[in-house]
Amino acid sequence: MTTQPLRPRRARRCPFRRIAAVACIVLAVAANARAQDMDLQSLVGEALKNNPEIAAGQSRVESARHRIPQAKALPDPMVSAGYTNEGLSQYTFGNSYDSVWAFGVSQTVPFPGKLVQKGKVAEKEMETLGLQYTALRLATVARVKELYYDLFTAHRTIDILQEKAKLLDQVEKSALARYASGMGDQRDAVMAQTEKYMLLEKAEMVRQRLSTLEGMLNSLLGRDVKSPLGTPAEPSKAPYKRSLDDLLVKASFDSPETKARMKKVEKAEAKVSQAKAEFVPDVTLSAGYSQKGYKVSQSPQVVTGADSSGSDASTPAGNKQKWTDMWSASVSMTVPIFFFVKQAEGLKESRSDLAESKYDLEAGKNMIASSIRENYSMLQSAERLSELFASGTLPKSRQDFQLAMAGYAAGKGDIYAVVSRLKSVLDYEVQYWAQLAEKQKAVARLESLAGITDGITLPKSLDTGNGAGKDAMAGGQHANSDMK
Incomplete structure (x- = not known):
């Protein structure tokens, strides 16, 4: 029986080495291109x-x-609201003729x-x-x-x-x-x-x-x-x-x-x-609304045939509430006297x-x-x-x-x-x-x-x-x- 001589085993090439070599070549080429380009x-x-x-x-x-x-x-328009009261002791709107709520709006027009x-x-x-x-x-x-x-x-x-x-x-x-x-x-x-x-x-x-x-x-x-x-x-x-x-x-x-x-x-x-x-002056246009209220006294009223006997009956005297609406409009302008x-x-x-x-x-x-x-x-x-x-x-x-x-x-x-x-x-x-x-x-x-x-x-x-x-x-x- 003859024996075959043992052949030396080839060293296995690691695939990672190939990958690393290729990567180095690619990086070198890229670096060279980047350096030249x-x-x-x-x-x-x-x-x-x-x-x-x-x-x-x-x-x-x-x-x-x-x-x-x-x-x-x-310019931005202006909105205003105001109130006028009679005296300082109490709120008199609706009871006094001089108490007024007022609202207004104005716009300046150059x-x-x-x-x-x-x-x-x-x-x-x-x-x-x-x-x-x-x-x-x-x-x-x-x-x-x-x-x-x-x-x-x-x-x-x-x-x-x-x-x-x-x-x-x-x-x-x-x-x-x-x-x-x-x-x-x-x-x-x-x-x-x-x-x-x-x-x-x-x-x-x-x-x-x-x-x-x-x-x-x-x-x-x-x-x-x-x-x-x-x-x-x-x-x-x-x-x-x-x-x-x-x-x-x-x-x-x-x-x-x-x-x-x-x-x-x-x-x-x-x-x-x-x-x-x-x-030249600028013009300001204004418009407003105000309301005042007051009470007025009224005399007794007689109602004919109001009772069962057919005689006239009367209602007692009292106060009646009244409201008044008011509107206003105005025009104002600047006066450049310090021109x-x-x-x-x-x-x-x-x-x-x-x-x-x-x-x-x-x-x-x-x-x-x-x-x-x-x-x-x-x-x-x-x-x-x-x-x-x-x-x-x-x-x-x-x-x-x-x-x-x-x-x-x-x-x-x-x-x-x-x-x-x-x-x-x-x-x-x-x-x-x-x-x-x-x-x-x-x-x-x-x-x-x-x-x-x-x-x-x-x-x-x-x-x-x-x-x-x-x-x-x-x-x-x-x-x-x-x-x-």
């Missing part, structure tokens, strides 16, 4: 939906909308046009707040874009510093090789190491700024400040197509800041009309407010035009510098460094030339990406100032400036419609 348009939509300042602006518009019907409403003007002032206030709400939304969008491109600059700077630290490792190795062969000095290796540590120190400082920027962006998005954020994408290198004149013209018509100041002028004009209406210290001063005040609003409108237009010119100049400068870096400075500095590095590795040149050229490459690369980011930041500010809403859906009433009523709340309540 940072969509600007999604961030803008999230900010428009969750930013607390925008929510506060919505509440201000809604609060102003509810003040309009209050301004147009009549002079025609006063309530209309008050309502118009409230409407202009709501429209002003609505346009300020639109300006806040555009400013929030611009701020999100600025932080986005600042984050990009920080990430790219860290990458460049790490890359140059690796190059310094190569420089250090070349310095050690030259020292080992007796062709170089040990101080070259020490210098390369020192420069590498300085780059790592700069990278740590940039990481600190990166953490600050992430906290600011999370706060703007309505998130927890420690929420993780991914890596921004590279900014567009395409030239900006709008001209300065186009931006200035568009700002004069579509800038929400300018529109809000225009609405303030209209509100001030409505307040002047309201102040003029205060010179020279009240209504006249109020009119002067409203006219001064109107003048202030007009000056503020002109100052606002000049300020917006100045800001547009400044940001457009920054945009053009960033475009020219980035093009200069990309076409000439960067390629030449890289070539210069490679030649210096090759010469040093071959035993020619010194470490100072290599390190200085590497620093130049580092500075130029950081400046190149920083200028691309500055260009996009300037574009974001320009679009906010000029009221450009490309890719952003604003409430219709706020976008046109013709009233900011019920549609004023639509922008924050429907987040998915914020982006086209």
